[in-house]
Protein backbone atom coordinates (compact mmCIF):
# COMPACT_ATOMS: atom_id res chain seq x y z
CA UNK A 1 0.00 0.00 0.00
CA UNK A 2 1.37 3.41 -0.91
CA UNK A 3 1.77 5.50 2.18
CA UNK A 4 0.98 9.18 2.34
CA UNK A 5 4.61 9.87 3.29
CA UNK A 6 5.83 8.20 0.07
CA UNK A 7 4.56 11.28 -1.79
CA UNK A 8 6.52 13.68 0.44
CA UNK A 9 9.97 12.15 0.83
CA UNK A 10 9.13 10.43 4.09
CA UNK A 11 7.17 13.33 5.63
CA UNK A 12 3.45 13.93 5.98
CA UNK A 13 1.98 16.80 3.91
CA UNK A 14 1.53 20.11 5.73
CA UNK A 15 -1.76 20.84 3.96
CA UNK A 16 -4.30 18.70 2.10
CA UNK A 17 -6.65 20.30 -0.44
CA UNK A 18 -9.82 18.42 -1.35
CA UNK A 19 -12.12 18.67 -4.32
CA UNK A 20 -15.82 18.45 -3.38
CA UNK A 21 -18.11 16.90 -6.04
CA UNK A 22 -17.11 13.35 -6.91
CA UNK A 23 -14.38 13.28 -4.26
CA UNK A 24 -15.97 14.01 -0.88
CA UNK A 25 -19.66 13.94 -1.82
CA UNK A 26 -21.80 12.12 -4.34
CA UNK A 27 -23.74 15.17 -5.46
CA UNK A 28 -25.02 13.82 -8.78
CA UNK A 29 -28.53 12.85 -7.56
CA UNK A 30 -29.28 16.44 -6.49
CA UNK A 31 -27.51 17.96 -9.50
CA UNK A 32 -29.50 15.69 -11.82
CA UNK A 33 -32.77 16.66 -10.15
CA UNK A 34 -31.97 20.35 -10.74
CA UNK A 35 -30.84 19.75 -14.33
CA UNK A 36 -33.99 17.75 -15.04
CA UNK A 37 -36.17 20.48 -13.50
CA UNK A 38 -34.48 23.00 -15.80
CA UNK A 39 -34.77 20.80 -18.89
CA UNK A 40 -38.40 19.82 -18.40
CA UNK A 41 -39.35 23.44 -17.61
CA UNK A 42 -37.90 24.28 -21.01
CA UNK A 43 -39.90 21.54 -22.71
CA UNK A 44 -36.94 19.20 -23.11
CA UNK A 45 -36.57 15.56 -22.13
CA UNK A 46 -35.05 14.86 -18.68
CA UNK A 47 -31.42 13.69 -18.79
CA UNK A 48 -31.07 11.62 -15.61
CA UNK A 49 -28.04 10.98 -13.36
CA UNK A 50 -25.97 8.89 -15.78
CA UNK A 51 -25.74 11.75 -18.24
CA UNK A 52 -25.33 14.42 -15.58
CA UNK A 53 -22.39 12.54 -14.01
CA UNK A 54 -20.39 13.11 -17.21
CA UNK A 55 -21.13 16.85 -17.27
CA UNK A 56 -20.04 17.77 -13.71
CA UNK A 57 -16.64 19.21 -12.88
CA UNK A 58 -16.36 22.59 -14.63
CA UNK A 59 -18.92 24.57 -12.65
CA UNK A 60 -22.68 25.11 -12.88
CA UNK A 61 -22.64 27.22 -16.03
CA UNK A 62 -20.77 24.51 -17.99
CA UNK A 63 -23.06 21.83 -16.53
CA UNK A 64 -26.09 23.77 -17.83
CA UNK A 65 -24.44 24.34 -21.22
CA UNK A 66 -23.64 20.63 -21.62
CA UNK A 67 -27.16 19.60 -20.57
CA UNK A 68 -28.78 22.01 -23.03
CA UNK A 69 -26.46 20.91 -25.82
CA UNK A 70 -27.47 17.28 -25.16
CA UNK A 71 -31.18 18.21 -25.10
CA UNK A 72 -30.98 20.30 -28.28
CA UNK A 73 -28.61 17.90 -30.10
CA UNK A 74 -26.13 20.73 -30.61
CA UNK A 75 -22.54 21.21 -29.59
CA UNK A 76 -22.03 23.16 -26.34
CA UNK A 77 -20.05 25.97 -28.00
CA UNK A 78 -22.90 26.66 -30.45
CA UNK A 79 -25.34 27.67 -27.69
CA UNK A 80 -25.78 31.37 -26.99
CA UNK A 81 -24.63 32.77 -23.66
CA UNK A 82 -28.13 34.25 -23.22
CA UNK A 83 -29.79 30.82 -23.45
CA UNK A 84 -27.29 29.34 -21.00
CA UNK A 85 -27.78 32.26 -18.61
CA UNK A 86 -31.58 31.94 -18.69
CA UNK A 87 -31.40 28.22 -17.96
CA UNK A 88 -28.70 28.66 -15.33
CA UNK A 89 -31.22 30.78 -13.43
CA UNK A 90 -33.78 27.94 -13.58
CA UNK A 91 -31.16 25.42 -12.46
CA UNK A 92 -30.11 27.64 -9.55
CA UNK A 93 -33.70 28.33 -8.53
CA UNK A 94 -34.17 24.62 -7.92
CA UNK A 95 -30.68 23.68 -6.71
CA UNK A 96 -30.66 26.53 -4.16
CA UNK A 97 -33.30 24.69 -2.13
CA UNK A 98 -32.34 21.10 -3.02
CA UNK A 99 -28.55 20.91 -3.02
CA UNK A 100 -28.33 18.59 -0.03
CA UNK A 101 -31.49 16.46 -0.26
CA UNK A 102 -29.78 13.30 -1.56
CA UNK A 103 -26.12 14.31 -1.51
CA UNK A 104 -24.04 11.97 0.67
CA UNK A 105 -20.44 11.41 1.67
CA UNK A 106 -18.61 8.69 -0.21
CA UNK A 107 -17.57 5.64 1.80
CA UNK A 108 -14.43 6.25 3.87
CA UNK A 109 -14.54 10.05 3.76
CA UNK A 110 -15.50 10.64 7.37
CA UNK A 111 -12.89 8.15 8.66
CA UNK A 112 -10.23 9.50 6.30
CA UNK A 113 -10.83 13.13 7.26
CA UNK A 114 -10.81 12.21 10.94
CA UNK A 115 -7.46 10.46 10.53
CA UNK A 116 -5.93 13.49 8.77
CA UNK A 117 -7.34 15.79 11.42
CA UNK A 118 -6.03 13.58 14.22
CA UNK A 119 -2.58 13.79 12.62
CA UNK A 120 -2.83 17.58 12.85
CA UNK A 121 -2.82 18.19 9.09
CA UNK A 122 -4.78 21.30 8.03
CA UNK A 123 -7.51 20.56 5.49
CA UNK A 124 -8.98 22.93 2.91
CA UNK A 125 -11.45 22.49 0.05
CA UNK A 126 -11.49 23.82 -3.51
CA UNK A 127 -14.51 23.20 -5.72
CA UNK A 128 -15.67 24.54 -9.07
CA UNK A 129 -19.22 24.57 -7.70
CA UNK A 130 -20.49 28.17 -7.25
CA UNK A 131 -19.75 29.21 -3.68
CA UNK A 132 -23.36 30.04 -2.78
CA UNK A 133 -24.23 26.32 -2.81
CA UNK A 134 -21.34 25.11 -0.68
CA UNK A 135 -22.45 25.89 2.92
CA UNK A 136 -25.69 23.88 2.68
CA UNK A 137 -23.83 20.87 1.31
CA UNK A 138 -21.13 21.01 3.98
CA UNK A 139 -23.86 21.29 6.62
CA UNK A 140 -26.06 18.58 5.11
CA UNK A 141 -23.22 16.08 4.95
CA UNK A 142 -21.71 16.91 8.34
CA UNK A 143 -18.49 18.30 6.83
CA UNK A 144 -18.78 21.65 8.58
CA UNK A 145 -15.79 22.21 10.79
CA UNK A 146 -13.29 20.09 8.84
CA UNK A 147 -11.95 22.77 6.50
CA UNK A 148 -9.96 25.78 7.65
CA UNK A 149 -10.86 27.52 4.38
CA UNK A 150 -12.56 26.73 1.10
CA UNK A 151 -13.14 28.30 -2.31
CA UNK A 152 -15.93 27.93 -4.87
CA UNK A 153 -15.71 28.20 -8.64
CA UNK A 154 -16.69 31.86 -8.59
CA UNK A 155 -14.66 32.89 -5.53
CA UNK A 156 -11.63 34.04 -7.55
CA UNK A 157 -11.17 35.22 -11.17
CA UNK A 158 -9.96 31.72 -12.18
CA UNK A 159 -11.17 28.24 -11.28
CA UNK A 160 -9.64 24.75 -11.73
CA UNK A 161 -7.88 23.65 -13.96
CA UNK A 162 -6.20 27.01 -13.35
CA UNK A 163 -3.89 26.73 -10.33
CA UNK A 164 -5.04 30.06 -8.85
CA UNK A 165 -7.48 28.73 -6.20
CA UNK A 166 -5.00 26.05 -5.06
CA UNK A 167 -2.16 28.57 -4.76
CA UNK A 168 -4.44 31.01 -2.96
CA UNK A 169 -5.20 28.40 -0.27
CA UNK A 170 -1.54 27.36 0.03
CA UNK A 171 -0.64 30.98 0.69
CA UNK A 172 -3.46 31.35 3.19
CA UNK A 173 -2.23 28.27 5.06
CA UNK A 174 1.33 29.64 5.08
CA UNK A 175 2.89 26.42 3.79
CA UNK A 176 4.95 25.47 0.74
CA UNK A 177 3.34 24.20 -2.47
CA UNK A 178 5.66 21.18 -2.37
CA UNK A 179 4.31 20.25 1.08
CA UNK A 180 0.69 20.33 -0.14
CA UNK A 181 -1.38 17.44 -1.47
CA UNK A 182 -4.38 17.79 -3.77
CA UNK A 183 -7.03 15.05 -3.77
CA UNK A 184 -9.63 15.10 -6.55
CA UNK A 185 -11.65 13.06 -9.00
CA UNK A 186 -11.25 14.72 -12.36
CA UNK A 187 -9.01 16.17 -15.03
CA UNK A 188 -9.46 19.71 -13.68
CA UNK A 189 -8.10 18.75 -10.27
CA UNK A 190 -5.10 16.96 -11.73
CA UNK A 191 -4.25 19.73 -14.18
CA UNK A 192 -4.64 22.40 -11.48
CA UNK A 193 -2.36 20.50 -9.09
CA UNK A 194 0.25 19.92 -11.81
CA UNK A 195 0.17 23.59 -12.79
CA UNK A 196 0.54 24.57 -9.13
CA UNK A 197 3.42 22.11 -8.68
CA UNK A 198 1.99 19.80 -6.02
CA UNK A 199 1.44 16.02 -5.92
CA UNK A 200 -2.07 14.86 -6.73
CA UNK A 201 -4.02 11.80 -5.66
CA UNK A 202 -7.14 10.81 -7.60
CA UNK A 203 -10.14 8.88 -6.33
CA UNK A 204 -11.29 6.14 -8.69
CA UNK A 205 -15.00 6.45 -7.88
CA UNK A 206 -15.60 10.07 -8.98
CA UNK A 207 -16.94 11.60 -12.17
CA UNK A 208 -14.14 12.60 -14.60
CA UNK A 209 -16.48 13.08 -17.58
CA UNK A 210 -17.09 9.35 -17.97
CA UNK A 211 -13.40 8.53 -18.46
CA UNK A 212 -11.18 6.48 -16.14
CA UNK A 213 -9.18 8.96 -14.06
CA UNK A 214 -6.04 6.88 -14.76
CA UNK A 215 -6.03 8.58 -18.20
CA UNK A 216 -5.09 11.84 -16.44
CA UNK A 217 -1.95 10.30 -14.86
CA UNK A 218 -2.29 11.34 -11.21
CA UNK A 219 0.55 10.39 -8.83
CA UNK A 220 -1.68 7.81 -7.17
CA UNK A 221 -5.21 6.45 -7.51
CA UNK A 222 -7.18 5.31 -4.46
CA UNK A 223 -10.54 3.56 -4.16
CA UNK A 224 -11.21 5.05 -0.72
CA UNK A 225 -9.64 7.85 1.32
CA UNK A 226 -8.95 5.33 4.08
CA UNK A 227 -6.43 3.62 1.76
CA UNK A 228 -4.31 6.72 2.08
CA UNK A 229 -4.96 7.49 5.72
CA UNK A 230 -5.05 3.96 7.16
CA UNK A 231 -1.33 3.98 7.86
CA UNK A 232 -0.97 7.52 9.22
CA UNK A 233 -1.01 6.49 12.87
CA UNK A 234 1.87 4.07 12.18
CA UNK A 235 3.72 6.65 10.08
CA UNK A 236 3.70 9.35 12.75
CA UNK A 237 4.29 6.91 15.65
Ligand SMILES: O=C(O)COP(=O)(O)O
Nearest residue numbers: 021057058059127128129
Ligand atom coordinates in the same frame (compact mmCIF):
# COMPACT_ATOMS: atom_id res chain seq x y z
O1 LIG B 1 -18.53 21.30 -11.55
C1 LIG B 1 -18.89 21.48 -10.38
O2 LIG B 1 -19.76 22.32 -10.08
C2 LIG B 1 -18.31 20.65 -9.27
O3 LIG B 1 -16.98 20.67 -9.27
P1 LIG B 1 -15.91 20.05 -8.27
O4 LIG B 1 -15.73 18.64 -8.70
O5 LIG B 1 -14.76 20.96 -8.55
O6 LIG B 1 -16.39 20.12 -6.82
Ligand SMILES: [Mg+2]
Nearest residue numbers: 019021022185
Ligand atom coordinates in the same frame (compact mmCIF):
# COMPACT_ATOMS: atom_id res chain seq x y z
MG1 LIG C 1 -14.85 16.81 -8.65
